[in-house]
Amino acid sequence: MADTATDALPSWTTLRRQRLAGIALMCAALMCFSCLDATAKWVNRSVDPLVTVWARYMSAFLLTAVVLNPWTQPRLLRTRRPTLQIIRSVLLLLSTLCNFVALQYLQLVQATSILFSTPLLVTLLAGPILGEYVGVKRLAAIGIGFIGILVITRPGLGAPHPALLLSLAGAVAYAFYGITTRMLAAHDSTATTTFYSGVAGIVLMTPLLPWIWTTPASPLTWLLLAMTGVFAGIGHWLLVLAHARAPAAILSAFIYTQIVWMLALGYVLFGDWPDPWTFAGSGIVIASGLYLLYRERVRPAAATSVDHVPEQDETMTKTEILMPGPMMPSVIEALERDFILHRLWEHADREAFLRETGPRIRGLAASTVAGRTDAAFIGRLPNLEIIASLGVGYDNVDVAEAARRGIVVTNTPDVLNAEVADLTIGLLIATLRQIPQSERYLRAGRWLEAPFPLSPTLRERTVGIVGLGRIGKAIAKRLEGFDVEIAYHGRSRQEDVAYAYHDTLVGLAQACDVLIVIAPGGAGTRHMIDAEVLKALGPNGVLINVARGSIVDEQALIEALRSGTIPSAGLDVFEDEPRVPQELIDMDHVVLVPHIGSASVHTRRAMGQLVVDNLIAWFAGKGPLTPVPETPWPAPERRATAG
Numbered sequence: 001m002a003d004t005a006t007d008a009l010p011s012w013t014t015l016r017r018q019r020l021a022g023i024a025l026m027c028a029a030l031m032c033f034s035c036l037d038a039t040a041k042w043v044n045r046s047v048d049p050l051v052t053v054w055a056r057y058m059s060a061f062l063l064t065a066v067v068l069n070p071w072t073q074p075r076l077l078r079t080r081r082p083t084l085q086i087i088r089s090v091l092l093l094l095s096t097l098c099n100f101v102a103l104q105y106l107q108l109v110q111a112t113s114i115l116f117s118t119p120l121l122v123t124l125l126a127g128p129i130l131g132e133y134v135g136v137k138r139l140a141a142i143g144i145g146f147i148g149i150l151v152i153t154r155p156g157l158g159a160p161h162p163a164l165l166l167s168l169a170g171a172v173a174y175a176f177y178g179i180t181t182r183m184l185a186a187h188d189s190t191a192t193t194t195f196y197s198g199v200a201g202i203v204l205m206t207p208l209l210p211w212i213w214t215t216p217a218s219p220l221t222w223l224l225l226a227m228t229g230v231f232a233g234i235g236h237w238l239l240v241l242a243h244a245r246a247p248a249a250i251l252s253a254f255i256y257t258q259i260v261w262m263l264a265l266g267y268v269l270f271g272d273w274p275d276p277w278t279f280a281g282s283g284i285v286i287a288s289g290l291y292l293l294y295r296e297r298v299r300p301a302a303a304t305s306v307d308h309v310p311e312q313d314e315t316m317t318k319t320e321i322l323m324p325g326p327m328m329p330s331v332i333e334a335l336e337r338d339f340i341l342h343r344l345w346e347h348a349d350r351e352a353f354l355r356e357t358g359p360r361i362r363g364l365a366a367s368t369v370a371g372r373t374d375a376a377f378i379g380r381l382p383n384l385e386i387i388a389s390l391g392v393g394y395d396n397v398d399v400a401e402a403a404r405r406g407i408v409v410t411n412t413p414d415v416l417n418a419e420v421a422d423l424t425i426g427l428l429i430a431t432l433r434q435i436p437q438s439e440r441y442l443r444a445g446r447w448l449e450a451p452f453p454l455s456p457t458l459r460e461r462t463v464g465i466v467g468l469g470r471i472g473k474a475i476a477k478r479l480e481g482f483d484v485e486i487a488y489h490g491r492s493r494q495e496d497v498a499y500a501y502h503d504t505l506v507g508l509a510q511a512c513d514v515l516i517v518i519a520p521g522g523a524g525t526r527h528m529i530d531a532e533v534l535k536a537l538g539p540n541g542v543l544i545n546v547a548r549g550s551i552v553d554e555q556a557l558i559e560a561l562r563s564g565t566i567p568s569a570g571l572d573v574f575e576d577e578p579r580v581p582q583e584l585i586d587m588d589h590v591v592l593v594p595h596i597g598s599a600s601v602h603t604r605r606a607m608g609q610l611v612v613d614n615l616i617a618w619f620a621g622k623g624p625l626t627p628v629p630e631t632p633w634p635a636p637e638r639r640a641t642a643g
Contacts, residue, residue: 025238032235034261036228038269041103043216043224049100050205050212052228056096057201059229064195079192088180088193089200091173096201098170105163107272194236319619321363322381325370327390331608335365338616345370354380363388363615368396368577375401386624388614390607391598392416392471393548395521399630409631410614410624414470415606416598421474423572423597424516424546428463431542431570431591432456432514456542456567458482464512466505466529467519467547468494475516487511505529509536514544521548531556534565541566546597549574558583561590572597 036056043052079085181193216222266272321339323332335341342361347353358380366373367390375398378384386408389397394411402409430436434455441452462485465472476486476499487500489508494501502508505528509515515537519525529543529552537543543566545552554575560566562583570591574580577595584590598604614625624631 029235029238030258031261032231032238034258034265036231036235037099037103037262038265039224039228039231040100042269043221043228044100044104046214046217046221047225048212048214049104050097050208051214052225053093053096053100053201054205054209054212055225056100056228056232057093057198057205059226060233061198061202061229063229063233064198079196084180085193085196086200088177089196089198090204091177091180092197093200093204095170095173095177098166098173102163102167102170106167107266107270197236319362320357320360321365321615322357322361323365323370324373324377325367327365327367327369327611328604328608330605331365331612334609334612335615338612339363339619341365359383362386363619365390365611365615366397367391368393371396373397378402378405378407386410386615386618388611390611392420393521394628395548395550399628403630407631408618408624409628410611410626411628412607412610413626415610416603417471417474419600419603420471420518420546420597421478423593424475424518424544425478427546427570427572427591427593428514428516428542428544429458431544431568432458434589436591437588458484458514461485461514462487462512463514463516464488464502464508465499466490466508466515466517466551468497468499469518469520472516472518473497475518485512505533506536509533509541510538513538513541515541517543517545517547517551519547519551521550525551527551527553527556529553529557531560534560537566539564539567543569544571545569546572549577554581554584561587 040049040052040056216225318338318340320342321335322342322344323335324344326332326343326345332341332343342353342357344350344353359382361381362383362385364373364381364384364387366387373387373389373396378387378398378401384405384407387397387402388410390412392411392413394409397409399409432455434452438452438455441447446452463479465476465486465488468476468488468490472488476488479486485500487502487508488494488497489502489505493503500511502511515529515533517529519528525548527550529545531553534541534543534556543552543557549571552575557569558581561569568589568591570593571584572593573595574584580592584592598607610626617623617625
């Protein structure tokens with residue numbers, strides 16, 4: 001029989017086509033960047049390089065404003081890290097200034113070869129800045145790469161041209177620009193960061209125009225000035241599209257194809273042909289960069305074994321996690337320490353965000369607040385490995401579809417048992433003793449007129465529990481202190497439980513006068529509390545639902561409360577949360593609370609931490625901590641050998 005966990009995974013042919021498309025887009029982006037440098041070098045022959053820098057940022061800004069239209073999407077202008085955005089923008093400006101000025105004196109291939117030191121610098125700087133330290137082999141590769149830079153600049157064979165040092169300074173600035181870009185990825189959207197990229201270039205360069213302005217000599221020069229921004233904007237856009245279709249580890253290897261474009265443009269436009277030293281140095285730099293990429297690609301492959309424990313000095317590339325709806329700040333902070341966290345709810349254009357970022361998402365931090373994680377949504381995340389759901393119930397997740405795709409689903413059991421059980425008892429007493437009604441009675445000043453009417457009591461009642469799981473048992477344990485009879489209904493009798501068992505739900509309802517619902521949600525339990533069950537509960541019966549709103553037929557309940565079939569109900573959950581039927585809101589004999597069963601700071605923090613721990617454990621190769629029964633774990637290939 002075929003393994004259904006892999007049936008819906010993209011085929012190798014599809015993945016190959018996607019990656020080839022990504023590689024093609026990457027090469028096109030690099031061609032645009034090469035055209036940008038070639039255009040700048042051409043224009044700089046008749047225009048001050050500072051004017052070229054200004055034109056590059058102004059035209060790119062205008063192009064970005066037209067495409068993104070931030071004036072109608074004010075969220076694009078909001079950044080959670082304004083200082084870091086400014087620093088990043090200034091670093092990009094410094095890199096551009098150094099590169100454009102250096103291009104006046106250097107061949108395109110020379111400038112590009114020096115710029116290829118950026119991946120080496122980023123790898124070196126990632127340790128002290130991002131905590132992503134590298135091992136001895138990678139440090140050696142970085143050292144060899146810098147030898148290549150020395151071969152190109154040849155500092156020992158006479159004084160190097162200052163433009164070479166200026167180009168190297170631009171590479172350093174661009175390396176820091178890359179580091180800040182990675183830091184911002186966990187806080188702001190790609191569109192927001194793209195918008196802020198050119199702010200420093202415009203703000204700092206525009207005031208200098210009266211002193212640096214050189215009027216272009218021809219319409220062609222005007223056009224080329226404008227094209228610098230167009231090439232930059234289109235290049236970055238193609239880069240984003242490429243990364244949406246292929247992993248960065250694959251695309252990065254093609255960065256060095258830019259040398260081909262630079263050779264061709266340099267020779268055709270300027271008649272430049274590199275000397276042997278430049279060829280040799282470029283080869284050394286490219287070889288070092290490719291080795292680093294190779295190490296980056298084999299490390300994750302080796303880490304796929306559960307038994308593999310990464311060495312302390314290996315680079316830990318951060319995994320990208322998606323959070324569709326807000327969770328507690330402590331959860332967000334914890335996830336941001338170990339992952340790149342994307343907040344879907346903060347993106348005005350969710351579809352555009354998912355198209356761009358979806359293929360990079362490997363983990364999902366889900367909750368009922370964000371709505372259902374259905375098959376369509378899961379399908380937008382083709383590389384998803386795990387869905388860590390907040391809550392013991394997980395009917396908000398299409399677990400069948402997740403299992404079909406080989407995606408692990410976890411929930412947060414046990415940590416909320418006590419809190420939900422406490423709330424259940426409180427809701428039961430509040431409903432029977434009419435505590436909310438009496439409080440409203442007092443506030444309305446009616447106690448001055450007459451005492452509040454006598455209420456029903458919990459005394460001499462039989463309490464039936466629908467679903468005697470872990471939370472159900474915690475509720476029963478608390479009820480024992482109230483000296484009431486306890487009965488339950490479930491799929492089967494539990495031999496280690498002394499409470500009375502009823503094999504039908506109607507039989508349980510007939511035998512008790514309080515019915516507490518704490519069964520799991522989902523299609524199998526939908527509307528199991530229907531008109532027949534409510535009629536069996538009778539005119540002295542009270543319904544308490546702390547499970548899922550879908551379990552109770554809400555319209556049947558409204559009719560039963562309206563007609564007196566049952567006198568009252570206490571509800572913590574509803575069918576279409578947070579929308580509650582007005583008929584229930586208008587009933588004074590019903591106690592309603594907004595799904596607060598586990599909603600204490602202590603318990604929600606513990607639940608959130610379990611979401612974090614599940615994600616960390618999974619991506620550390622240790623497996624999920626609390627997988628749901630339907631989830632494909634242990635993995636199919638391990639089940640045969642499980643003890």
